Amino acid sequence: MTKRFVTASGAEVQLGRELGKGGEGSVFEIPSLPNQVAKLYHQSVDKLKQDKLRFMATHGDQALLQYAAWPQGTLHPSVSGPVAGFLMPKVTGRDPIHMLYSPAHRRQNRPNAAWDFLLYVARNTAAAFETLHAHGHVLGDVNQGNVMVGVDSKVILIDCDSYQINASGTLHLCEVGVSHFTPPELQGLQSFRGVKRSASHDNFGLALLIFHLLFGGRHPFSGIPQKSDDLIGIL
Ligand SMILES: Nc1ncnc2c1ncn2[C@@H]1O[C@H](COP(=O)(O)OP(=O)(O)OP(=O)(O)O)[C@@H](O)[C@H]1O
Ligand SMILES: [Mg+2]
Structure with a gap:
């Protein structure tokens, strides 16, 4: 793969070491920008996703950046070329x-x-979700690998390019998800293609993450009543 890209304004970006790899893309260090990384897609990016990334790269603000590795600029094989990836905080x-x-x-x-x-x-994870929701966006693909926690308990969300983004009224859907964190009403779908997610859907995943944190990794639905009248007192 080529190791040299340009930003939308034509500045050259040389990729360094690969830091991580997912289903959609790989993330690389940038020796000349030590606080940033570049995510490059394995496959060419369709027109809609290019629009989504351009919108995200120009609509990050301080509140989002406090909680998310939000795209900072698009990357292209040449100035007039398609979007092949993006820059984000490391x-x-x-x-x-x-x-x-x-x-x-x-x-x-x-x-x-x-x-x-x-x-x-738990509190900081909820604050990260709330900040995203306040901007009209939805995580969609809530999962255990996309919430990164520091020694200070602060939380940064990664994989932001998969989010459902409200681009001033145009909705870019999140078309992926992990069944473990998917609410009951969305279970059993063949795929998330064309499915509009809501903040409430995210909040099911958030509640699960918090339950896992506070109850030793257990799932809230994993309890099995010992007797048929076990739940009567609390219902
Ligand atoms: N901002 C970042 N700084 C440092 N490393 C990162 C950053 N973002 C992602 N990574 C690393 O790169 C890996 C792949 O990134 P990411 O999850 O965004 O890729 P993906 O292809 O969309 O993955 P998936 O198919 O799981 O959605 C992550 O698991 C992580 O190790
Ligand atoms: Mg992804």
Whole structure:
């Protein structure tokens, strides 16, 4: 793959080491911009997704950047070429949230992280979701790998290019999702193609993340009543 791209204004960007790889793209260091990384797509990007990325790159603000690795600029093979990827802030020194809510990983990686720390992480995760929702956007693909947690309990969301984006009235849908964090009403769909997500759908995933954090990685639906009248007292 070519290692040289240009921004929308023609500035040259040389890629360095690959930091991570997903289904859609790979993320690279940029030696000349140590606080930024570049995500390059494995496949060519269709026109709608190019529009989405251009909108995102020009509509990030301080509130979003506090909680998300929001696209900062598009990358192209040449100035007049299509969008092939984008620049975003580099996320370092953070672990995906599942490394915290799994008691085994927490014991190993964050032995001093106690209940109060988990409460702060839960609070900060909720604040990240709320900030996105206040801008009219929806995460859609809530999952355990896209919420990155620092030693200060602050949370940064990654994989923002998959979000459902409200581009001043034009909706760019999120067409992916993980069944574990998908609310009951969206379970069983063949795919998320054409499905408009809402903040409430995200909030189901958020509630799950928080439950996992506060209850040792357990799922709220995993409890099995021991007797047929177990739930009568609380219903
Ligand atoms: N802003 C960032 N700073 C540093 N590393 C990052 C950043 N964003 C992503 N990464 C790394 O690159 C990997 C792939 O990124 P990302 O999840 O955005 O790709 P993807 O192809 O969309 O993945 P998926 O198919 O799971 O949606 C991440 O798991 C992470 O390790
Ligand atoms: Mg993705």
